Amino acid sequence: MRSHSTTELPVVVIGAGPAGLAAAAHLVDRGMTPLVLESGPAAGAAVREWSHVRLFSPWGEVTDPAAEKLLAPTGWVKPDPATYPSGGDWAEQYLQPLADALGDRIRYSVTVTGVSRAGRDRGVDAGREGQPFTVYVHHADGTEERITVRAVIDASGTWTTPSPLGGDGLPALGERTAADCISYRVPDLKDPAVRARYGGKRTAVIGSGASAFTALAYLADLAKDAPGTHAVWILRRGISGSTFGGGEADQLPARGALGLAAKAAVDDGYADAVTGFRTTVVEKAGDRLVLVAEDGRRLDPVDEIIALTGFRPDLSVLAELRLNLDERLQAPVELAPLIDPNVHSCGTVYPHGAKELSHPEQDVYVVGMKSYGRAPTFLAMTGYEQVRSIAAALAGDHEAAERVELTLPETGVCGGAGLFDEPEAAQGDGGGCCAAPATLHIGIGAPAASPGGC
Template structure:
């Protein structure tokens, strides 16, 4: 059977999904982009208030730029740092408009399989196309036959729980009304009411946590009585503030420096070595309890920015080769595993690292990183360029990788969070650059 007569389905109309569509259109391949939200870049719009670490020059896919240049689109200042809202309205929405009917909103993908074969069946599998099951906003189900599936759905919809063992803490679900799993917009009127004058626990050690700390430190200055407690699983703050002046993403380095100033000035209380196991109600407040029995003073609100994880449930009928720890493609996982890399080493990669046993199925973007915490938009653009080239049969282009990523200058992997991190070698030690988290920090971030 000639699978080339069928479209390539892209799941998710975010930055990487739309870039994949632009690459497909440029190569003359039929594409369909299914977006569960009622607008393109729905996840990006949810963190509209966050400013990215990367400049505009690192946020626009080359094929997307070539497509947009055919319209009256005005490219933003390449040296500017956009907010999530600006990224969505000044680039991603115009790109979706240029792609036209390729993009289908309010369409959730709920399953992918090999036509007529569940994952157990070998016979005839290589001769059948893929089928993609979708559900529209009104609940109507559809089946789409596809040549290939590029999953760029990200991880935004699956935040990691508070519980340090990867499961929700006992009592976490019951306390959901007091827990936010995103960096809150503290200019929003409802959030001002929610957090002003309250005691807030921020959980997490990544750039999202630093963003929250900086935001709340400033918020506390204009809203007296607001107090912030930073709760870390690692045994010491160590390198959690990042690379500072050594970071080639200057805005990311500056964020860490601002967070350190807030802590050093006493605006943020730090608790280390605390692995949450239970959350208890104390009237309208919450008490965090660690697995060693430690109890923190009650707080009014919890901001849990402890990472994200991929939703693999609707891919259960295709054969994915995933690393047991990170839930990332097995060939990619060793490059991004925080338990192994003290310098966050990752090099640009493509179809070679993203191929699975199930032919024609590719996880790209943040989804491809599984539970690894950091990602750079440029990395995703390079991924989809390579994947689409392979789908088109241009194997020479698929194997070619031409991309230089910014060096983080930060040493010390997340796998050492129980131990104080030595400062030895900090500052530009990394031979190859670390990626930066794509969707979860604040001013500025990427």
């Protein structure tokens, strides 16, 4: 049973991305005090790193109601709900204004290094639930601090932990040695230096989801201006009817357009598809690289590699807490069956909240993209519903915590063979089943999508 003094402590929120800031807004709306700890110098630091990519969900689906309520007194005007923001738009026009409205409830350039029960390591039972949490942080100036809080909401995302290109989930032999020629992000081809890196070059794109689609479309567009630019698209499984998504049948038109753009890159000869290729070795061949598969196949040399094989959660800062995680997805055990990418798409995941996100360690929640572990089907709207429910639970409003206040569009395009190859871009805590170039010219729907929260 928590003491009165414990309940008056702040609730720490790790990460000032879309889900983290929404969590803080809901806590404020419930009369609680959030303390947001952000490792970057500004709100949405991870989102800013893919600022060149456009979301495939419109503004109407990527802002949170409690956040809008907090922003209203500041004079903030919501952008046209039907238009599609880029990552940069999202950060500058929504996330940073929201962070500014939260004021000194946010601390920047602060890295959380660990969380524990005060005076109790993971193995101690006695008096555990009555203790507050201790959050260890490291400041940019090298100083350290311990902060005492009543609850923990980890919205730190998965952006900093991309999956390796090795087909078994581990780095391929030679992958680290070839690091200078490997990128784990969708390239910003508006940047002259990046454009020069890939222009006229042969690039391997590894992955089968929206981020890979984005890279293929970008490189196809670059090839029109830089002769000799060519992509080798490497898929760990085969190509099927669902490989390119839902196309014109997708209820999120921009996402459907993204899949069609990737298909066009192959059909028009800007990319060659190699299927059933699980990389085990990256060999140096002079200044170029040769990929070798587990079945012994060797590809022709490439100049660059873009590995878009997903992201995974870094759970090390929560190591002293008692979490109950699915052994495959590294998501909460009650949530995992609902987001299994072999079964579900973005729109078929049942909205969920505090109940499904709970752990044996009371008042600890992992939210946003990180809550999905290695599953790729996350939507920004889902994260907002998560934190709404959690804030209600922490406030003792269990009826509201259990109530579902979200209806997702069914799309059916995220499921199917090969999905584990690409848990999408997963940028910060807003990533998920989305990504597409802002300059996509394929004639259907809106110009396209994003790795940062659809």
